[in-house]
Amino acid sequence: MAKAPVKAKKKAKKVVSEGIAHIQATFNNTIITITDNQGNALSWATSGGSGFRGSRKSTPFAAQVAAERAGTAAKEFGMQSLHVNVKGPGPGREAAVRALNAVGFNIHTITDVTPM
Template structure:
C-alpha cells in the first residue's frame, strides 16, 4: 500500500531579501501591445519589474501612457 504523504519532508520557504540600492537604472520597453518597466542595479541585475498587464490592464489599455505610470 502506498504512503499517504502525511509524514513527508518539510519544504523550505525562501524569503525575499531586502536590498538597499543607492543607484540603479530604469529600463522601459514599450510596444504596441504592452509596457514593461524593469528596475536594475548598476551591474544590470533585475531588482524589480512590472508590466501593465500584471497591474490589471487588459486589451488595448495596456499600451497607454497611463498604464505605464502605474
C-alpha cells in the same frame, strides 16, 4: 527527546542607492524593469500585470501605473537615483519616465536605446 527548533537566519536586505530603469514600450504593452548598476533585477512591472487588458494595456496611463508599481518596489531597496533607458516606439514611453520622477527618484540621464 524533542529536537530544538532550528532558527532560520534572516537574509540581509540589499541596499542600492543608484540603479537603471529599463522601459520597453511596445505598441501592445509597456514593461518596466529596475536593476542595480550590474544589471541584477530588483523590481519589475508591466501594464498587463497592473490589471489592464486588451487595448487598455497600450495606453500611457497603464504605463504610468506600471512605472509607479516598479518604482515603489525599488524604493524599498533604498534606491534614490536612476539612469533611464527607453526602448521601443510605444505610447507609454514618456508617461513611464514622468511616473518614475513622480515617485521621487532623481533621474540622471534618459537614453533612447531603440535598435535601428
